[in-house]
Amino acid sequence: MQVQDLVTIIPWNFIATICNLFIQIYLIKRFLFKPVNEVLAKRKSLADAQISDAVKTNDEAKALKAQYEQDMLAAKQRASEILSTAQKNAQIQSEELVREANAQAAAIKAKAENDIAQEKRKAVNEIKDEIGGMAVEIAGKVIERELNENDHAKLIDEFIASVGEA
Amino acid sequence: MNVDISGAKIFYTFPFDFPILGKLSISETMVVSWIVIAVITGLCIWLTRDLKVENISKRQALAEMIVDTANHFVIGNMGEKFSYMIPFVSALFATSVVSNLISLIGLRSPTADLSTEAAWAVIVFILITYQKIKAGGVGGYLKGFTQPIPLLTPFNILSELATPISMACRHFGNILSGLVIDTLIYGALAVASSALLGLIPGIVGNVLSKIPILSVGVPAITGVYFDWFSGCMQAFIFCMLTTMYIANAAEG
Numbered sequence: 001m002q003v004q005d006l007v008t009i010i011p012w013n014f015i016a017t018i019c020n021l022f023i024q025i026y027l028i029k030r031f032l033f034k035p036v037n038e039v040l041a042k043r044k045s046l047a048d049a050q051i052s053d054a055v056k057t058n059d060e061a062k063a064l065k066a067q068y069e070q071d072m073l074a075a076k077q078r079a080s081e082i083l084s085t086a087q088k089n090a091q092i093q094s095e096e097l098v099r100e101a102n103a104q105a106a107a108i109k110a111k112a113e114n115d116i117a118q119e120k121r122k123a124v125n126e127i128k129d130e131i132g133g134m135a136v137e138i139a140g141k142v143i144e145r146e147l148n149e150n151d152h153a154k155l156i157d158e159f160i161a162s163v164g165e166a
Numbered sequence: 167m168n169v170d171i172s173g174a175k176i177f178y179t180f181p182f183d184f185p186i187l188g189k190l191s192i193s194e195t196m197v198v199s200w201i202v203i204a205v206i207t208g209l210c211i212w213l214t215r216d217l218k219v220e221n222i223s224k225r226q227a228l229a230e231m232i233v234d235t236a237n238h239f240v241i242g243n244m245g246e247k248f249s250y251m252i253p254f255v256s257a258l259f260a261t262s263v264v265s266n267l268i269s270l271i272g273l274r275s276p277t278a279d280l281s282t283e284a285a286w287a288v289i290v291f292i293l294i295t296y297q298k299i300k301a302g303g304v305g306g307y308l309k310g311f312t313q314p315i316p317l318l319t320p321f322n323i324l325s326e327l328a329t330p331i332s333m334a335c336r337h338f339g340n341i342l343s344g345l346v347i348d349t350l351i352y353g354a355l356a357v358a359s360s361a362l363l364g365l366i367p368g369i370v371g372n373v374l375s376k377i378p379i380l381s382v383g384v385p386a387i388t389g390v391y392f393d394w395f396s397g398c399m400q401a402f403i404f405c406m407l408t409t410m411y412i413a414n415a416a417e418g
Contacts, residue, residue, distance in 0.1 A: 001175050001176070001177075002175070002176040002179070002191075003172045003173050003174065003175050003176060004172075004173030004174045004175075004176060004193060004195075004279070005173050006171065006172060006173045006342070007173075007280055007338075007342070008173065008280060008281075009280050009281045009284050010188075010191075010193065010195075010279075010281045011186070011187040011188060011281075012187060012188070012190050012191065012193075012196075013174075013193055013195050013196060013279060013281035013282065013285075014281045014284055014285045014288075015187070015285075016195075016196045016199070017195075017199065017276070017281060017282045017285035017286065018285045018288075018289060020199050020200070020202075020203060020261070021257060021258065021261065021285070021286065021289065023203060024203055024206060024207075024257040024260070024261050025253050025254050025257040027203065027206070027207045027210065027257075028206065028207075028210060028253055028256055028257045028260060029253040029257075031207055031210035031211050031214060032210040032213065032214060032229065032232070032233065032256075033233060033236075033252065033253055033256070035214040035217055036214055036217070036229050036230055036232075036233040037233065038217075039217045039218070039219060039226075039230070040230065040233070042219050043219050043220075046219055046220075
């Protein structure tokens with residue numbers, strides 16, 4: 001078999017090598033760089049999208065938090081308002097209740113005193129009537145025995161005086 | 167001992183003559199370089215099969231690492247504006263490495279033929295010249311040869327031409343010397359093993375001395391330097407010089 005010289009430049013080999021190199025450039029570009037760069041670009045865009053998404057979510061969360069804090073503050077204010085109003089109302093109500101109770105108690109007391117006085121008066125009158133009756137009876141009895149005008153008058157006076165004291 | 171170090175085999179020569187170029191013949195260099203193209207393209211297709219955006223396989227990680235390394239190498243040496251050179255430099259490097267290492271499976275490296283390196287170097291030379299003309303115009307380019315004094319013009323032209331020649335010869339010389347040394351080692355080991363085993367008396371010695379037993383193993387060790395290291399190193403140097411020269415040329 002024929003061989004080339006060891007150190008020589010064969011024009012056809014030279015041309016073939018140039019063609020081969022350009023073919024290789026195309027093939028390596030088509031089968032390695034294009035798909036891999038596509039994937040890298042895709043991954044990069046995905047990462048970018050995720051980052052911007054995260055930033056957006058973060059912003060939203062911050063806005064939400066601010067809103068929430070504001071709401072919380074308002075709610076607290078409202079609660080304390082309600083509480084103080086309630087306290088005020090309760091105080092007013094309790095004062096009113098006490099006043100009413102006092103008034104009722106006073107009314108009851110006055111009525112009771114009135115009743116007592118009336119009862120007393122009634123009792124005194126009754127007693128006076130009874131004493132009158134008794135006096136008549138006693139007088140009858142004394143008359144039965146011996147009617148002493150002086151004794152009689154003295155007795156009645158004594159009775160009436162003692163009853164008036166009672 | 168019979169050691170034969172020759173150029174690439176010629177498988178077939180077409181009978182008709184072309185002007186200047188001579189007869190077209192299919193040589194070992196051409197055939198092996200086609201195999202190299204097939205190997206590299208096959209590797210690329212295998213590496214980029216089933217690419218995913220998330221949860222990637224080791225294969226895809228390797229592919230991405232290769233692309234990333236190529237991007238960084240070219241952009242780091244030449245700048246962002248030369249990113250269109252990435253496939254060129256990568257193809258050059260891949261072809262060079264695979265051509266250098268294909269000798270490990272017993273094929274003759276296409277890079278052990280000066281035509282191959284000469285072709286690459288000429289392409290690089292054309293790119294260098296193109297960048298220089300692009301940067302300074304034709305006048306600027308020609309004027310550059312007379313700097314710093316007109317007396318140096320011949321030397322400037324020589325140094326300009328020396329660039330591709332030195333690039334081609336450096337690469338070729340390293341690979342060819344690797345091939346020569348490998349051949350010599352194989353020959354020497356065959357002689358050594360036949361001498362060693364010939365000491366065994368009788369028919370056993372006669373048979374064993376025909377088999378170059380020492381050739382198994384020892385060339386693998388020397389091959390680490392002469393094939394692996396030298397092959398990768400020369401490919402790297404060639405690409406490094408390519409990027410450097412072209413980037414320098416563009417700066418004017």
